[in-house]
Amino acid sequence: MKQQLVVIGNGMAGVACVEQILKFQHNYEITIFGDETHVNYNRIMLSMVLSGEKAAEDIVLNDIDWYQSNNIRARLGVRIGGIDCAGRSVIDETGHFTPYDKLILATGSSAFVPPIPGVNNQNVHVFRTLDDTRALLDKSYPGCKAVVIGGGLLGLEAARGLQVRGCEVTVVHLMDTLMERQLDPTGGAYLTRKMENLGVRVLLSRQTKAILGNGKVEGVEFAGGGVLDADLVVIAAGIRPNAELARKANLEVNRGVIVDDFMVTSDPDILAVGECTEHRGQTFGLVAPLYDQGRVLAAAVTGNPTAGFKATTPAAKLKIMGVDIFSAGSMDEKEPGVEVVRYEDPSIGIYKRLLVKENRLHGVILVGDATDEQTYKDWLKDGTDLTALRRQILFPPTNGDPGLEVADMPDSHTICGCNGVRKGDIVQAIHEHSITNMTQLKQRTRASSSCGTCAGTCEKLLRAVATDFQQETRTTICNCLPFSYEQLKGIVKTQQLKSVEEVLHVYGNRKGCEVCKPALSYMLDVLWCGGHEEDRSARFINDRVHANIQNDGTFSVVPRMRGGVTSPAELRRIAEVAEKYHVPMVKVTGSQRLDLLGVKKADLPGIWKDLGMPSGQAYTKGVRMVKTCVGSTFCRFGTQDSISTGIELERRLENLFTPHKYKMAVVGCPRNCAEATVKDLGFIGQDGSWQVVVGGAAGKSVRKADLLITVETTEQALEASDLFFQYYRENANYLERTYDFVERLGIEKIRKETVYATEIGKRELLERLARSKELSKDAWLDGEEPVNPTQFVQIQPMEVFATR
Amino acid sequence: MTAETTWTAITPTDNVPPREGRAVRIGNLEIAIFNINGRFLTIENACPHKGGPLCDGITSGTTVVCPLHGQRFDLETGAPVLASQATCLATFPTRVDEGLILVDLTNPRKIVP
């Protein structure tokens, strides 16, 4: 008979501990209860989710497959309300009993909410779970006044996250030093300045007396007077171990659930791990020691011997880009025998403070420059004798050989502090499983899968050890196809594959996903110059119905208006269409054309027909528009005819698809009124010549375009544009805008392979472009001949269901 | 407790192209029917995140990705694929008879997360 092992808490420590148990031979049937509805995710990374650097999906640690393939019953969204120690079972909140032979408490901790009036107002949140993070994302908006109560690690990360989202953030801290548990007053002052430089306001020595608001938060009031307006309040005032269950079950509890060195509570069948525990008077708030606990518990519960758990003080690091803060070891400079070694440079914001005791590193604080954190960690851990290094301890020597650092490490050296992975484990895994890249390394060893700070060291090690190391920038499009984009192009060509389904069936997982399907569709289109088998199911909805989907499921319609030029008749038609179809909004777009917004899918074909204008491709990765200025036709400064050139340029390239959207502009003189220098391609008119510029941007990033070539005639300018256009189509990665493409390849290389290419080279590019152009067509013609009968129509049920 | 099964004829199979979905509104209910290479699966059409039309999503095997913000759902169970999303959707028994898609609208199934 299998024994029942029940785990309460589906968080980082509990699940990591179960992973350890699985490594041993065991006879357990495992059930994990978690009151969050999510699979185990990386709580540490919530700050990144809040700041938008990561999506919720990116921080999953164990997906549903993991639970299933390891035969673990995951009871998500189920909260345990009580433990019956005598009857050896747990009771969930619906009253169901689940029996156990061994029980593991891994309930973590909760955010501490100080007992001040007003905390129940709406828009007052804590920051502990994914749901909390979601709520903060939902409630924050540019201009929103956010107050974060608490200037510790968590509070500062929350503040930065909200500020990145455009909120006006103030951090209110009770103490006179930010992160006073990790920093001395000088370090704290440096940090305050850095936060303020980022745009986060910091108020120190402020005790929050009340949260104001009548149902919904309006402000924060301080003891001794003073009120701060607030639309959103985040409380990050510390954590409290979740020990209630244990307390109710009469286990020994102090601040946390008391455990011995083998993680056993006062009941021999109940063990505990994680932030809910208290070990020799100490509670925990960072994961590294909790993973150690997990290893000890796993060995204990499977009957394997260990030396028991010994708490170490983990190093703390603030995860805010541009604010390097690192702190480890002792903070107390008054301790007998401790010497302080200090360096600071206020103008560049660097502060380092080392505590040295008996010629060994005893504690370290780094602000503004954490490059040497690994060295200091090693010195602390290994108790390195620093006598010979005393002159250099503030700037430890680095060496030019990148492999040396890892070669220098002993096998027992811990590389991933979070998951306790040692150098020896990694080297062994690389050999045993022929690991070649970081993804595989993470999957096999878990190294760098938590906070990620050791990723650099892991990569160095991989580079040094793996015989066929693969750098991982865009090696594969996604997990559906185990090939790089380049390899895949080769395969598609040589195997003459013409449809997405063929590629996926022969070389992929037969399913594909929203990442690879559109990418493959594009690849096939370019490689076969439009002669591929178009598969609409592999396209994003915009490309199935040739309109841009909007937040309510309706679509927008942007007809082509070449060069931004229209006519009274065209405007009249647009007006009539807008009225006839009750279009909720007509808007001039940022690209010199008109947008009909809020159109129902079923109305699209009718609108297109009535407009009698071609698609402006505003919904797709393709040729968007050519903006023009009035140029020599009207303008007193115009030296070139920008309008007719722009219209001709648009005609030549319209209806073609590109790796990412492609926007152009033509201006009649260097005054640049249509912003040609910040477009994917621009023509800038000069007296007697055109400058052709490429790779400009003024969207997510701003980049001034590079000069491709200066030519005398319009025909030459158009040819240069054709060459660059086709070259970009063939060589850029899918979803790579020209501003990244030009930067990646360098303009010299691009010139050599386009405008300065051999005549044959140029001709081939132009021929492929011409072939594609010939096979292309205005997408809106689909309106008259849909690819399938229900492309646009709303299906009506044949039988009307009587009772509804 | 299942009520008696009532199959409602919705539309000919040809109206839902392979690997795509189509929305059908019946009274207040909007469902999305998917053709997973000949197998028809029906799910509530509104994404629990912000109401995105799931019928317009790209499918990957028996899952669909919401076109608005990319949450992913299993068409067989209605469950979100990554549990970082909380809510499940209702699914409806679906079968094909003589070229017609039939859906049992009386027996929505929803697994409680």
Ligand code: SRM
């Ligand atoms: C309609 C329009 C805004 C407007 O009312 O003016 C617009 C609307 C959208 N833009 Fe834009 N952009 C519009 C001009 C611009 C411009 C200005 C321009 O074209 O000169 C830019 C900066 C230039 C550029 O492209 O870099 C611009 C930079 C972006 C970006 C950032 C691109 C980048 O890599 O920097 C995105 C997001 C993306 O592409 O990943 C974006 C994405 C979007 C999307 C498609 C978002 C989406 O995926 O749904 C918006 C569709 C809204 C909707 O409901 O239809 N839009 N967008 C403009 C349509 C122009 C047109 O006639 O085709």
Ligand SMILES: Cc1cc2nc3c(=O)[nH]c(=O)nc-3n(C[C@H](O)[C@H](O)[C@H](O)COP(=O)(O)OP(=O)(O)OC[C@H]3O[C@@H](n4cnc5c(N)ncnc54)[C@H](O)[C@@H]3O)c2cc1C
């Ligand atoms: C935003 C943020 C940033 C952080 N950054 C870092 C960092 O950079 N470095 C670092 O080392 N640490 C960091 N931490 C701390 C780290 O996340 C925790 O130390 C770690 O998650 C603790 O693991 P745990 O399993 O003990 O608790 P948790 O991960 O909280 O898991 C406990 C789980 O049990 C559930 N539970 C509780 N009671 C019950 C019940 N009765 N029934 C069912 N389920 C229950 C809880 O809902 C929770 O899901 C951070 C934390 C946060 C919130």
Ligand code: SF4
């Ligand atoms: S800037 Fe562009 S993407 Fe952003 S909201 Fe406006 S239209 Fe949408």
Ligand code: FES
């Ligand atoms: S509405 Fe579906 S993911 Fe946002």
